[in-house]
Amino acid sequence: MKVLLIGSGGREHALAWKIAQSPLLDELYAAPGNPSIADHATLVALDVEDHAAVIAFAKEKAIDFVVVGPEAPLVAGLADDLRAAGIATFGPSKAAAQLEGSKGFTKDLCARYDIPTGAYQRFKSAEPAKDYVRAQGVPIVIKADGLAAGKGVTVAMTEAEALAAIDDCFDGAFGAAGAEVVVEAFLDGEEASFFCLSDGKTALALATAQDHKRVGDGDTGPNTGGMGAYSPAPVMTPAMVERTMKEIIEPTISGMAKDGNPFSGVFFAGLMITAKGPELIEYNVRFGDPECQVLMMRLKSDLLPILYATATGTLDKVEAEWRDDAALTVVLASKGYPGAYDKNTPIAHIPEASEEAKVFHAGTALKDGGLVATGGRVLNVTALGKTVTEAQARAYALADKVEWENGFCRRDIGWQAVAREKA
Ligand code: AMP
Ligand code: GLY
DSSP states (O other), X not given: OEEEEEEOSHXXXXXXXXXXXXXXXXXXXXXXXXXXGGGTXXXXXXXXXXXXXXXXXXXXXXXXXXXXXXXXXXXXXXHHHHHHTTOEEESXXXXXXXXXXXXXXXXXXXXXXXXXXXXXXXXXXXXXXXXXXXXXXXXXXXXXXXXXXXXXXXXXXXXXXXXXXXXXXXXXXXXXXXXXEEEEEOOOSEEEEEEEEEESSOEEEEEEEEEOOEEETTTEEEEOSOSEEEESOTTOOHHHHXXXXXXXXHHXXXXXXXXXXXXXXXXXXXXXXXXXXXXXXXXXXSOOTTHHHHHHHHBOSOHHHHHHHHHTTOGGGOOOOBOSSEEEEEEEEETTTTSOOOSSEEOOBOOOOXXXXXXXXXXXXXXXXXXXXXXXXXXXXXXXXXXXXXXXXXXXXXXXXXXXXXXXXXXXXXHHHHHHHHO
């Protein structure tokens, strides 16, 4: 099979690494890719916003299958256009990608199909949203409706914070994403991410993970795209997984199909495990980044036929097998992230990978023959272990061998699971 992978982050490096191991693979291309994806794929300098150019390239190279990594091209309808051109594609349609692209869309779906989630209302202007906040009281959660790179959510502990967050959204802090606002009840509990595949009819549970969204140790400081993650999430016991499938995932898949937007691709539910059970915080219509990196380390099965079955409506014919080991990834980010940071800082040394530990590249480039950091989140040091404690020790041992002056990482990724294992 000839495969084209769309994306350039740590998630796509992990996908490329795993797809490259498939005996079914003849050739792998990646657009635009990154220097380490180049170890597994031929990089193509395509503008992925130019759908016609992606289709033309796929036709020229007789690509059998396109795998789309990030959400932006999905929300822009790249998967629809590729499929319309007769090219098998892993990734949801633009209509189904609204599960991530519009928080209001997902909340309305939950309301229609009785999916447990926080009580909410949608607003198109500030005053009625503020009245609702005053009536509900705090804590309360304010969300820009659209894609805001993980920054459009304010968990407000005071009324002043909530009102300011509403003004921010309507004053354009998140551009068009903030033109509509969802105000939602605060849910209390432990968070977990639950990854599934669907071909529009069947849902296949993959695995669970927990990520660390805050930039600082002890889960402090501003939110980021994710500073580290581990899998499995201990809070997702087999009984909790079963309830989540029945109460959240299955009604979502059947509801999306009933509404004329069948969902095909990978998605993950951001869950809050409350005293009442699992409740939905949000959906994402792609692999999480860096959660994908830990999932790929744990996946025993060949990934390519699973993705292909998802895209071609035969998901009921495949299974995914997982290692019992835990996996943990530590994100090395540029100093200053998630605020302003220097670009093109030199990375002097990346340590060798082993069976149990490996460095995925998330935001690197080659400049004058040397490796430089180009993004906020730059490297994902990922390790397996019999326990999260062991995976954590291995990941930090490898991270400490990376030579990059301008990099930093949290030192406590996995702390909840490590505390549980000690107890
Ligand atoms: P989201 O972008 O929707 O994942 O939200 C970012 C983070 O905000 C989540 O990971 C939660 O930690 C928090 N959050 C979002 N919605 C709620 C809620 N209803 N109650 C409590 N925390 C929330
Ligand atoms: N790490 C969170 C995400 O990919 O949305």
